[in-house]
Amino acid sequence: MGNKLTACTSILIGKDASIDGTIMIGRNEDAKAAWPKHMVVHQRGEMSKHFISKDTRLELDLPEESARYTATPEWTDKDGLFEEDGINEYDVAMSATESAYSNALVLGYDPLVENGLNEEAMITVVLPYVKTAREGVQRLGNLIAKYGTGETNGVLFADNDEAWYFETGAGHYWVAQRIPDDSYAVVANQLAIQEIDFNDSANFMFHPGIQEFVEKHNLNPDPLTFNFRKIFGTADRSDAIYSEPRVWVGHQMFSPRQATDETPESIGLPFIMKPDHKLSIFDAQSYLSNHYEGTEFDPLGHGEHAHKYRPISLAKTQESHILQMNRPGANIHWLAMGVATESTYVPFFNGITDTPAPYKRGKLPAQLNSAYWIFKHASVLVDSHLHDFLPLLRDVQKERNAAAIKMIAETDRRLPSLKGEARATFLTRQSDDYATDTLNAYKKLSLELITKMTDYCELNFNTDENL
Numbered sequence: 001m002g003n004k005l006t007a008c009t010s011i012l013i014g015k016d017a018s019i020d021g022t023i024m025i026g027r028n029e030d031a032k033a034a035w036p037k038h039m040v041v042h043q044r045g046e047m048s049k050h051f052i053s054k055d056t057r058l059e060l061d062l063p064e065e066s067a068r069y070t071a072t073p074e075w076t077d078k079d080g081l082f083e084e085d086g087i088n089e090y091d092v093a094m095s096a097t098e099s100a101y102s103n104a105l106v107l108g109y110d111p112l113v114e115n116g117l118n119e120e121a122m123i124t125v126v127l128p129y130v131k132t133a134r135e136g137v138q139r140l141g142n143l144i145a146k147y148g149t150g151e152t153n154g155v156l157f158a159d160n161d162e163a164w165y166f167e168t169g170a171g172h173y174w175v176a177q178r179i180p181d182d183s184y185a186v187v188a189n190q191l192a193i194q195e196i197d198f199n200d201s202a203n204f205m206f207h208p209g210i211q212e213f214v215e216k217h218n219l220n221p222d223p224l225t226f227n228f229r230k231i232f233g234t235a236d237r238s239d240a241i242y243s244e245p246r247v248w249v250g251h252q253m254f255s256p257r258q259a260t261d262e263t264p265e266s267i268g269l270p271f272i273m274k275p276d277h278k279l280s281i282f283d284a285q286s287y288l289s290n291h292y293e294g295t296e297f298d299p300l301g302h303g304e305h306a307h308k309y310r311p312i313s314l315a316k317t318q319e320s321h322i323l324q325m326n327r328p329g330a331n332i333h334w335l336a337m338g339v340a341t342e343s344t345y346v347p348f349f350n351g352i353t354d355t356p357a358p359y360k361r362g363k364l365p366a367q368l369n370s371a372y373w374i375f376k377h378a379s380v381l382v383d384s385h386l387h388d389f390l391p392l393l394r395d396v397q398k399e400r401n402a403a404a405i406k407m408i409a410e411t412d413r414r415l416p417s418l419k420g421e422a423r424a425t426f427l428t429r430q431s432d433d434y435a436t437d438t439l440n441a442y443k444k445l446s447l448e449l450i451t452k453m454t455d456y457c458e459l460n461f462n463t464d465e466n467l
Contacts, residue, residue, distance in 0.1 A: 113148025
């Protein structure tokens, strides 16, 4: 993420690397510990034909036809929309953005553009207008080449066939790489893409002038190759402390046999990895919920190195999402409001016509008729007495996760017999019922925690039984 001084973490999983043949792209949106998000459905044709960014004042004429799509905008559009993630009616998924940093050398020749296309607007001006992931990459690339961007970012795309990771490297230059079907990638606030094969159009896309730009300004430290990360990115001490450990822990989770020589501060960890085992939706959720548990670096621990590295899941996560594509039934927009490790991923089927009212409201100060604040309420209560209360939260999460899988299986069985409006109505009802049941479970948990907390008050006194 960009202007909000944010720092997200992303994962992309190819269809042959997953346990069920699905493609998954996911990301934590990290900005502020108390900054509500909404979950909405934009209807077909709803978008204005002219867009003006409240963030950068960029103005764009948009195509006549806009597709239906899901999104998670901010609670206020005062500083921009920040729709962040969604799936459109053509089964194209997009998540924007993963913040990164370009080095001073490339920015000297192609500076960031103050009134360019930033994270705030990317979902809004791209996702409703594309029918494949490749079209999404190309549309975003064309817009950035023309209008420029004021941030260095990574953007995730997927459809029912492939996943792509897109990166900007300066004001106008960009590249994108297809995630191999048998592989995954984890990204943490660094430019991640490495070697570019300009002759492999099946797996790489790029700004048409990027080679000439790099050669003209002598930007390539190793002219025998074209390593985008080394040419455009950074590799300093802050990367070793802030970014590399989150990549390292992903490799330890999914590829421990291959990553034996890696350390949390290893520089230049590979972008593309093959997992040692097939990955499930819960593996993706576990990565985005990770805080180095089981290691000496866990901030919830008490060891010497408990706060040495920045964890993946942390207090300032506004929402975490996984967009699961190539499913046998409807694709799924999984959404966890607030801190992922203390929340639950709720499955919203692609094809729904609306979301429950609590998911469409929430502002400052807190209000407990909002999904965001219901999850955050339980989260802060658990934090108050973590040792005692975390097991109670984990019980709710396990029950809800099992219920999600059961509900999805039931939905998949019914879908083949439903078409058109009946299908949309059924998907909406299934999503709404699960989402509402999950909010009720967290409300119940919060009341249980408050009840238990009444005896933790310092204003207590043990009365002598004989008095």
